[in-house]
Amino acid sequence: MASNIKVGIVGYGNLGRGVEKAIKQNPDMELRAIFSRRNPDDVAAAGGVVHISELEKYKGDIDVLILCGGSATDLPQQGPELAAMFNTVDSYDNHAKIPEYFELVNASAAKGGNVSVISTGWDPGLFSLNRLLGQAILPEGNEYTFWGKGVSQGHSDAIRRVNGVKGGVQYTIPVEAAVDRVRNGENPELSTREKHMRECYVVAEDGADLGQIEREIKEMPNYFADYETTVHFISEEELKAKHSAMPHGGNVLRSGRTGENNTQIMEFGLKLDSNPEFTASVLVAYARAAYKLSQAGESGARTVFDIPFGLLSPKSPEQLRKELL
Amino acid sequence: MASNIKVGIVGYGNLGRGVEKAIKQNPDMELRAIFSRRNPDDVAAAGGVVHISELEKYKGDIDVLILCGGSATDLPQQGPELAAMFNTVDSYDNHAKIPEYFELVNASAAKGGNVSVISTGWDPGLFSLNRLLGQAILPEGNEYTFWGKGVSQGHSDAIRRVNGVKGGVQYTIPVEAAVDRVRNGENPELSTREKHMRECYVVAEDGADLGQIEREIKEMPNYFADYETTVHFISEEELKAKHSAMPHGGNVLRSGRTGENNTQIMEFGLKLDSNPEFTASVLVAYARAAYKLSQAGESGARTVFDIPFGLLSPKSPEQLRKELL
Numbered sequence: 001m002a003s004n005i006k007v008g009i010v011g012y013g014n015l016g017r018g019v020e021k022a023i024k025q026n027p028d029m030e031l032r033a034i035f036s037r038r039n040p041d042d043v044a045a046a047g048g049v050v051h052i053s054e055l056e057k058y059k060g061d062i063d064v065l066i067l068c069g070g071s072a073t074d075l076p077q078q079g080p081e082l083a084a085m086f087n088t089v090d091s092y093d094n095h096a097k098i099p100e101y102f103e104l105v106n107a108s109a110a111k112g113g114n115v116s117v118i119s120t121g122w123d124p125g126l127f128s129l130n131r132l133l134g135q136a137i138l139p140e141g142n143e144y145t146f147w148g149k150g151v152s153q154g155h156s157d158a159i160r161r162v163n164g165v166k167g168g169v170q171y172t173i174p175v176e177a178a179v180d181r182v183r184n185g186e187n188p189e190l191s192t193r194e195k196h197m198r199e200c201y202v203v204a205e206d207g208a209d210l211g212q213i214e215r216e217i218k219e220m221p222n223y224f225a226d227y228e229t230t231v232h233f234i235s236e237e238e239l240k241a242k243h244s245a246m247p248h249g250g251n252v253l254r255s256g257r258t259g260e261n262n263t264q265i266m267e268f269g270l271k272l273d274s275n276p277e278f279t280a281s282v283l284v285a286y287a288r289a290a291y292k293l294s295q296a297g298e299s300g301a302r303t304v305f306d307i308p309f310g311l312l313s314p315k316s317p318e319q320l321r322k323e324l325l
Numbered sequence: 326m327a328s329n330i331k332v333g334i335v336g337y338g339n340l341g342r343g344v345e346k347a348i349k350q351n352p353d354m355e356l357r358a359i360f361s362r363r364n365p366d367d368v369a370a371a372g373g374v375v376h377i378s379e380l381e382k383y384k385g386d387i388d389v390l391i392l393c394g395g396s397a398t399d400l401p402q403q404g405p406e407l408a409a410m411f412n413t414v415d416s417y418d419n420h421a422k423i424p425e426y427f428e429l430v431n432a433s434a435a436k437g438g439n440v441s442v443i444s445t446g447w448d449p450g451l452f453s454l455n456r457l458l459g460q461a462i463l464p465e466g467n468e469y470t471f472w473g474k475g476v477s478q479g480h481s482d483a484i485r486r487v488n489g490v491k492g493g494v495q496y497t498i499p500v501e502a503a504v505d506r507v508r509n510g511e512n513p514e515l516s517t518r519e520k521h522m523r524e525c526y527v528v529a530e531d532g533a534d535l536g537q538i539e540r541e542i543k544e545m546p547n548y549f550a551d552y553e554t555t556v557h558f559i560s561e562e563e564l565k566a567k568h569s570a571m572p573h574g575g576n577v578l579r580s581g582r583t584g585e586n587n588t589q590i591m592e593f594g595l596k597l598d599s600n601p602e603f604t605a606s607v608l609v610a611y612a613r614a615a616y617k618l619s620q621a622g623e624s625g626a627r628t629v630f631d632i633p634f635g636l637l638s639p640k641s642p643e644q645l646r647k648e649l650l
Contacts, residue, residue, distance in 0.1 A: 021584045025464045099647050124650045126458070126591075129634050131649050133451075136610045136637035137603075139350045183596070249590075258606055259346045262598035265574075266451075269594070271508070273587035278462075281583055285461045305635035305645050309454050310628075312461035320630050322424050324456050325449045 005291045006032040007284075008058060008086070010078060011068035012043055014246070015091070018280025019066050026284060028314045032062050059085050063294075064287040066090075068280075076101065083109040083116040083301070087290045089283050091121040098124070106301035115294040116301045120286045121279040122270060123147070123250070129304050130252040130268040138256025138264055144182045146174035146195060150248025150275060158223045159200055162216050164208030167236060169243040171199040174250070182253045185263035198229045201243050203236045248275035285312040330616045331357040332609075333383060333411070335403065336393035337368055339571070340416070343605025344391050351609060353639045357387050384410050388619075389612040391415075393605075401426065408434040408441040408626070412615045414608050416446040423449070431626035440619040441626045445611045446604040447595060448472070448575070454629050455577040455593040463581025463589055469507045471499035471520060475573025475600060483548045484525055487541050489533030492561060494568040496524040499575070507578045510588035523554045526568050528561045573600035610637040 007023055009016045012034050023031045035052045036043050043049040050058075065082055067090040069075050075092045082088050083105045092101050098119055109116040119125070127145060134143055148171065155170035178195050181188045188194075200217055204210055214231045218224055234242075251269040258264055272278045286304070289311035293302065310320055332348055334341045337359050348356045360377045361368050368374040375383075390407055392415040394400050400417045407413050408430045417426050423444055434441040444450065452470060459468055473496065480495035503520050506513045513519075525542055529535055539556045543549055559567075576594040583589055597603045611629070614636035618627065635645055 018584065025583070095650065098650050099643065102646055119650055128650045132634050132638055132645060135649070136613075136634070136639075137606045185596075185598075256606075258350070258602040259343065259599060262602055264598060264603045264606070265594075265596040267592075267594045267596075269590075269592045271510075271590040271592075273510075273589060274584060277583040277587055278589050281462045281581075281589070288461075303635075303646055303650055305638075305642065305650070306633050308631050308633050309457050309461070310630035313457055313630075314461075317628075317630065318424065320457060321427055321628055324460070325420065325423050325444055325453045325628055325630070 004028055004030040005288060006030055006061065006063045007287055008032050008055075008062040008065045009034045009068055010052065010055070010065055010082065011074060012036045012038075012049060013068065014276035015280055015283075016066075016068035018274070018277040019068060019283055021277060022281045022284040025281075026288075026314070029284065029288070033058060055082070056085065062086060063291050064089060066283050066287055068283075079116070079118065080104040080108040083114055084112040085114070086112075087114045087287075087294045088116040089120060089287045089290050090116075090118055091125070091279055091283060092119045093121065093124055095124065102301050102303070110300045113299045115290045115298055117286045117290045117307065118301055118303060120304050121282050125279075125282055125304055126268065126270070127250070127252045130254075130266070132305060134252070134254025134256070134266050138254050138258070138266065140258075141254055141256025141264075142187050144190070144195075144253045144255070145250065146179055146253075147250040148172040148174050148196065148248065150250070150272070151243075151246055155198065155200075155223055158220060159202060159217060162213055162220075164205050164213050165202055166205045167203040167239050169201050169239065171201075173197045173199055179251065179253075182255055183265060183267070185255055185265060187255050192226045193228060196227060198224055198227045200229065200231045201234050201239060202231055203239050204233055245273065246275045248272050248278075288312060288314065329353055329355040330613060331355055331386065331388045332612055333357050333380075333387040333390045334359045334393055335377065335380070335390055335407065336399065337361045337363075337374060338393065339601035340605055340608075341393035343599070343602040344393060344608055346602060347606045347609040350606075351613075351639070354609065354613065358383060380407070381410065387411060388616050389414060391608050391612055393608075404441070404443065405429040405433040408439055409437040410439070411437075412439045412612075412619045413441040414445060414612045414615050415441075415443055416450070416604055416608060417444045418446065418449055420449065427626050427628070435625040438624045440615045440623055442611045442615045442632065443626055443628060445629050446607050450604075450607055450629055451593070451595070452575070452577045455579075455591070457630060459577070459579025459581070459591050463579050463583070463591065465583075466579055466581025466589075467512050469515070469520075469578040469580070470575065471504055471578075472575040473497040473499050473521065473573065475575070475597070476568075476571055480523065480525075480548055483545060484527060484542060487538055487545075489530050489538050490527055491530045492528040492564050494526050494564065496526075498522045498524055504576065504578075507580055508590060508592070510580055510590060512580050517551045518553060521552060523549055523552045525554065525556045526559050526564060527556055528564050529558055570598065571600045573597050573603075613637060613639065 065086040159168035249270040254266040365374040390411040484493035574595040579591040
């Protein structure tokens with residue numbers, strides 16, 4: 001085994017902390033530094049935190065940077081900027097803007113001679129891989145993605161913007177009966193309402209009109225109006241005690257036909273106690289791949305579609321063929 | 326779109342017929358010829374069959390050969406031999422001998438300037454990919470593979486070798502309770518008997534001792550002795566009517582832990598009406614990848630671990646990023 005892969009973390013929220021933990025599970029990797037925009041003295045991290053303005057000094061001392069910022073404002077700026085200096089991995093998840101983001105990061109990484117893996121994690125990421133696999137193997141068929149049961153950050157934020165709401169969490173829940181119909185090869189046409197339910201746990205401000213809050217949530221366009229939505233009012237204590245975890249998961253199914261009407265079902269599923277820790281674990285495996293690609297002299301942006309699974313593993317190709325094929 | 330990928334099929338059993346059907350589902354591919362060791366006049370195929378001795382004449386006129394012979398005797402000879410002349414794809418599934426087979430095919434393909442994808446299908450193949458993915462993403466965890474419900478050719482053959490048995494089929498069935506324990510994150514230690522059951526449908530010869538047949542099957546070492554085995558005696562008509570299909574499937578699960586004891590479950594599953602048609606569909610997708618790799622100037626043997634999913638798709642990288650990521 002050569003020397004360890006030296007990793008830097010940019011951004012120290014839930015995802016960054018997940019990456020910190022995941023690196024500890026991988027003996028071929030080591031955490032070199034955590035970078036944050038906050039004042040390093042204000043950030044509690046075991047190994048200490050470095051202000052992001054110091055990042056450039058670490059050039060040559062870090063093999064891969066894992067970018068743990070958000071897709072709305074952090075990554076559009078950091079992704080292209082840091083790809084010029086370091087190999088990077090990120091979880092950019094603004095699906096509609098991925099092509100544009102890819103081009104920007106690609107130009108920067110190519111110029112800097114670095115490899116940048118964009119938009120990895122589980123969706124985009126592992127789910128995307130399974131969508132591609134399903135289409136490629138079973139070209140005649142239908143594809144279904146179910147999310148949950150899990151917390152949707154966007155929908156939770158939407159609840160909290162409602163007048164009279166103090167706090168709240170929203171769970172996206174797949175409709176089991178719909179999943180079963182797909183698994184049974186029925187190839188159903190499923191409306192939005194038939195695929196997912198939305199369950200809200202809401203803390204109201206004192207004296208707020210609960211009926212009004214519930215109506216406002218249920219009728220909110222895009223977020224809730226098209227779904228079977230339930231609203232539960234709970235206390236602040238209960239919200240903290242029972243709804244602070246970040247579970248998630250979901251399933252990608254491909255229901256195809258071959259030959260004379262034979263039904264073939266492919267399914268990939270995740271059941272996650274911690275969404276950010278799992279996403280972090282995926283990022284770390286792709287950081288290994290980015291490092292290996294860079295060592296092989298490659299440069300530019302890559303997605304999960306471009307990276308053979310063998311590069312995700314610390315094992316040699318010989319070992320993989322012997323043990324896992 | 327450039328011209329179609331011209332495919333040749335070597336071996337015209339269940340798998341070869343499955344490949345023939347799968348090619349029809351892929352507009353970027355066309356079947357150039359089917360090669361068989363049998364007398365072409367004796368083989369019923371829509372487009373006609375060519376004797377395998379004519380294969381060399383097709384050099385330059387076939388982009389990829391899909392080898393549909395068996396792993397016991399056909400592929401060990403054909404794999405290395407044909408890799409010298411053509412890009413090839415095969416489903417070599419003798420797990421213990423894969424490293425040796427890889428080396429032989431690799432040497433031959435490299436010398437001939439061809440790309441050979443070995444040991445693809447679903448196990449080895451898609452299941453292997455998911456075993457690797459699970460280990461790479463969740464290094465602390467356990468891995469479980471369940472097969473079935475499906476017909477095991479090896480076990481069916483074993484039944485048919487028992488004295489007094491005229492015909493028979495064996496189904497491998499995963500123990501649902503065990504699968505559920507894994508899905509629930511219990512990380513159970515499972516014995517052979519706890520993971521799979523074996524169900525046999527047997528046609529006995531007239532006057533045979535049924536009790537003796539049942540005992541012999543149930544006590545057969547390696548094949549049945551370690552399993553909960555049930556034996557049903559049925560008529561030849563029933564065997565034909567109800568047990569001629571070739572369903573199969575199974576599940577690969579990774580049950581891992583991250584952070585402070587968060588359970589993370591990854592699962593990949595298949596439910597197949599036709600095992601050979603699905604395997605054939607996988608081979609055809611990898612034939613596309615072999616062709617693309619060859620077009621890019623690569624040569625040598627490859628496994629599923631070496632091939633990015635993007636190459637399996639007829640779509641361009643831009644299209645994949647836009648539509649599927």
